[in-house]
Amino acid sequence: MTDVRPRIRLPRSASAGDSIVVKTLVNHDMESGQRRNSAGETIPRQIINRFTCEFNGTMVIDVALEPAISANPYMEFEALVPESGEFLFTWYDDNGEVYTATEAFEVS
Amino acid sequence: MLTRRDTIAIGLGASAVALLPVGAYATTTEEAIAAYTGGAEMAEGGVTITAPEIAENGNTVPISVEAPGATEIVLIATGNPTPNVGRFTFGPGSGAPMIATRIRLGRTQDVMAIAKMADGSFASTAVEVKVTIGGCGG
Numbered sequence: 001m002t003d004v005r006p007r008i009r010l011p012r013s014a015s016a017g018d019s020i021v022v023k024t025l026v027n028h029d030m031e032s033g034q035r036r037n038s039a040g041e042t043i044p045r046q047i048i049n050r051f052t053c054e055f056n057g058t059m060v061i062d063v064a065l066e067p068a069i070s071a072n073p074y075m076e077f078e079a080l081v082p083e084s085g086e087f088l089f090t091w092y093d094d095n096g097e098v099y100t101a102t103e104a105f106e107v108s
Numbered sequence: 109m110l111t112r113r114d115t116i117a118i119g120l121g122a123s124a125v126a127l128l129p130v131g132a133y134a135t136t137t138e139e140a141i142a143a144y145t146g147g148a149e150m151a152e153g154g155v156t157i158t159a160p161e162i163a164e165n166g167n168t169v170p171i172s173v174e175a176p177g178a179t180e181i182v183l184i185a186t187g188n189p190t191p192n193v194g195r196f197t198f199g200p201g202s203g204a205p206m207i208a209t210r211i212r213l214g215r216t217q218d219v220m221a222i223a224k225m226a227d228g229s230f231a232s233t234a235v236e237v238k239v240t241i242g243g244c245g246g
Contacts, residue, residue, distance in 0.1 A: 019203025032212070034189060059199025061207070068185050068193040070168040070210040070243075077196075078203030 004028060006089060006101040014081055016107040022053065022060070023076045026091050026099065032067035048073055050092040055105075056085035081107050137186040137220075144182050144195075144222060145230050154231040155181075155223045161236075163213060166243030172208035175223035175231065181207060182224075186234070187217025212243035 009023040026048065033045025047067055053060040053075075060079040079087070084106045091099040155175040163169040173181050173196075183193035196207045205223070213219070220234040 053201075054199075055201045058201035060201040060203075061199060062197040063207075064195040064197075066192045066194055067190060068188055068212045070212055074208075074210050076172070076208035078206060080201050080203045 004091070004093075004097075004099045006091065006099060008087070008089060008101055008103045010087070010103060010105055014105075014107055016084075017080070017082055018107070019078045019080055020105075021076065022079050022087070023074070024051075024053070024089055025072060025074045027072050028091075028093070030065075030067065030069060030071045030073060034067065046094045048091045049094055050090075051075060052090045053077070053079065054088045054090075055079055055081065056083070060087075081105055083107060137184060137191045140184050140191040141220075141222065148230055150222065151229065151231040153233065154225075155221050155233040157219060157221050157233055157235045159219060159235050159237050162238045162240065164240045166213040166215070166239040166241055168210045168243070169213050169237060169239075170208070170210050171219065172206065173221045173223075174204070174206040175221070175225075176205060177225050178205040178223035178231075179226050180224040181205065182222045183211065184220040184222065185211065185213055185217060186220055188212070188214045193219075213237055213239045214242045215239050 004026060006026045011020050014020045028048050031043055031046045035043045037043055045067060048065055051063040061077045065073060087103045087105060089101045157173050159171040175181055179198055181196045184191045185193050193211050198205050216238045218234040218236050220232060222230055222232045224230055
């Protein structure tokens with residue numbers, strides 16, 4: 001999983017103090033550990049096991065993911081934007097890799 | 109060929125597995141629920157699940173959960189080999205206790221959401237999702 005490209009969608013604008021809908025998607029197989037290959041061997045589990053979103057250092061949501069989350073995990077949730085600032089999104093892979101994305105957001 | 113060193117390593121691995129406490133992995137829905145709530149009573153209602161009645165493809169079933177007043181939501185797929193789906197913890201920056209995601213369902217089953225409220229109590233609800241093609245591989 002070297003080519004992980006997170007995708008983030010935020011509303012175009014919001015007023016200070018609003019709650020905004022945040023949509024995130026990251027490409028990842030989320031190999032469940034339940035499947036077998038053609039030789040009948042179990043394919044080892046490799047999933048994103050944790051996802052977090054922070055805005056200006058304040059935790060918005062912290063998710064513990066299990067293998068029952070679909071491939072290319074999608075997360076939609078609401079975040080408070082008391083002022084302009086930056087979102088930090090972090091995905092934690094079973095293999096120890098950590099993928100991050102940041103997104104600036106301006107309030108009016 | 110197994111060398112003597114390999115054999116010792118295998119032995120060590122096996123005993124490490126044997127030492128895992130029973131119940132470290134919840135294998136049934138009841139265990140998954142009990143592991144989360146500690147056996148506490150769960151109120152009915154206060155949690156809303158939005159999911160399709162019939163899911164053509166169990167590999168990716170859109171689901172959203174809302175639970176006003178909740179600090180955390182746990183999703184449980186009662187008919188999956190591993191019932192736990194995810195735990196969603198809302199931080200101080202959360203705008204609303206809601207989450208939408210996509211999940212795998214192995215077969216037709218009830219999907220359950222347990223919300224932990226700010227006062228430490230629990231509420232839950234469940235909806236049935238009919239699955240045409242299961243999503244657990246094989």
